[in-house]
Amino acid sequence: MNACFATPAWRATLAKMATEPRWSLRPFRSGDVGMLGARQAILYDELYGWGRPLEALIYDIAAKFLRDFKRGREQCWIAECDGRMLGAVLLVEDDAETARLRLLYVEPEARGLGIGAALVHQCTEFAREADYRRIALWTHQVLESARRIYAAEGYRITATETQHEFGKPEVSEHWLLEL
Numbered sequence: 001m002n003a004c005f006a007t008p009a010w011r012a013t014l015a016k017m018a019t020e021p022r023w024s025l026r027p028f029r030s031g032d033v034g035m036l037g038a039r040q041a042i043l044y045d046e047l048y049g050w051g052r053p054l055e056a057l058i059y060d061i062a063a064k065f066l067r068d069f070k071r072g073r074e075q076c077w078i079a080e081c082d083g084r085m086l087g088a089v090l091l092v093e094d095d096a097e098t099a100r101l102r103l104l105y106v107e108p109e110a111r112g113l114g115i116g117a118a119l120v121h122q123c124t125e126f127a128r129e130a131d132y133r134r135i136a137l138w139t140h141q142v143l144e145s146a147r148r149i150y151a152a153e154g155y156r157i158t159a160t161e162t163q164h165e166f167g168k169p170e171v172s173e174h175w176l177l178e179l
Contacts (some may be wrong), residue, residue: 002019004027005035010089019132022081022082023079023080023081023110023113023115024079024080025077025078025079025118025119025122026039026078026080027076027077027078028075028076028077028078028088029077029078032076032078032088033062033065033066033076033087034052034062034070035085035088036062036076036078036085036090036103037046037055037058037059037062037103039085039105039106039107040058040103041054041055041058041059041093043105043108045115045117048142048166049166049167049168050166050167051166051167052164053165053166053167054165057165058103061063061090061092061102061103062090062103064092065090065092065102066092070091070093073093073099073130074091074092074093074099074129075090075091076088076089076090076091076092077119077122077123079106079110079115079118079119081087081110085107086106086107086110086113086115087104087105087107087110087116087119088103088105089101089102089103089105089119089120089122089123090102090103090120091123091126091127091135092135097132097133097134097139098132098133098134098135098136099123099127099130099132099134099135099136099137100136100137101120101123101135101136101137102137104116104119104120104146104149106145107160111145116145116146116149117149117152117153119150120153121149123135123154124153125178127179128179132179133178133179134176134179135155135176135177135179136174136175136176136177137150137155137174137175137176138172138173138174138175139175140170140171140172140173141157141160141170141171141172141173142170142171147173150177152178154177155175155176155177156175156176156177157173157175158174158175158176159173159174160173160174162171170171
């Protein structure tokens with residue numbers, strides 16, 4: 001268990017969240033996107049060995065989001081409980097009709113609480129309100145939980161490819177949700 005979640009008080013909070021969810025979603029604040037990037041880079045390195053190549057990609061995405069942020073067209077949401085980030089996602093503009101879901105992640109200790117599905121659904125609702133016609137995303141076949149969430153939200157796979165960007169062959173998938 002991650003040391004951040006190892007305290008008895010926090011374990012009790014997580015147990016309580018499983019029966020009566022206390023987490024909430026909110027738009028990002030200063031520092032959140034950096035923390036999202038750090039946590040995702042650490043987790044994916046620990047779980048899949050993707051290391052620096054993925055970390056560089058994450059920070060390229062995060063920097064572009066912060067530098068070019070389009071209010072009303074883009075957003076980042078943070079799932080949190082008692083001030084702790086439990087997960088996050090970005091929605092960015094690809095073009096006038098297409099949004100792109102980026103950097104979805106949920107802390108391992110908080111999985112199974114519906115956070116990932118809530119973050120993805122928040123992207124869908126925001127994209128509809130912003131008059132996008134579709135949402136695209138890029139993921140990896142090994143990310144089974146995320147893939148289940150995308151499918152449940154109505155996304156479909158449009159293309160697959162094997163890429164070697166993270167040091168070993170990984171099957172990448174492109175998904176699309178028509179709004």
